């Protein structure tokens with residue numbers, strides 16, 4: 734494969750990634766890591782993520798997958814998700830939500846996951862994946878403090 738496909742996500746131990754189109758936590762150090770990881774990169778988001786409370790634009794291309802939108806400022810609207818493979822010119826950083834992760838998971842070469850050490854209620858989930866298909870290349874545990882409500886771990890995977 735010419736380019737990498739990289740899933741970037743934060744989830745609780747029960748795989749919740751969102752609630753009411755927001756992140757149900759505030760973890761500033763995780764957020765800074767996300768911004769650093771995708772700075773200048775081509776990113777892919779579902780329409781709801783692109784319209785969510787925490788939405789942001791990368792300095793690279795911002796692809797928004799949607800059948801209902803025709804335009805969004807600073808973004809390239811993708812109606813047929815498969816087009817992203819045909820026109821892929823750079824590594825793609827996949828920023829969710831659920832269906833977008835599910836679609837790209839079989840094609841992903843790397844995953845930068847943040848596991849938040851709690852369970853929460855939510856309405857958007859990271860899809861199930863087989864640990865056997867992935868090698869954990871880095872793990873970094875962070876502890877709750879006055880700015881971070883929960884312990885969390887950065888888990889970097891590459892496909893075996």
Ligand SMILES: NC(=O)c1ccc[n+]([C@@H]2O[C@H](COP(=O)([O-])OP(=O)(O)OC[C@H]3O[C@@H](n4cnc5c(N)ncnc54)[C@H](OP(=O)(O)O)[C@@H]3O)[C@@H](O)[C@H]2O)c1
Pocket residue numbers: 741742743744749750751752753754755756778779780781782783785798799800801802811812813814828829830831832833836857858
């Ligand atoms: N924790 C994290 O790392 C993380 C990351 C991202 C998002 N989130 C959270 O997740 C939630 C949003 O995610 P979500 O799963 O509800 O929605 P989403 O994936 O962001 O957006 C869903 C929309 O994307 C479009 N879409 C999805 N698959 C498509 C396909 N195959 N072809 C064309 N369009 C497609 C559709 O848009 P149209 O309806 O316009 O057709 C669909 O309604 C929010 O709570 C957000 O805060 C969390």
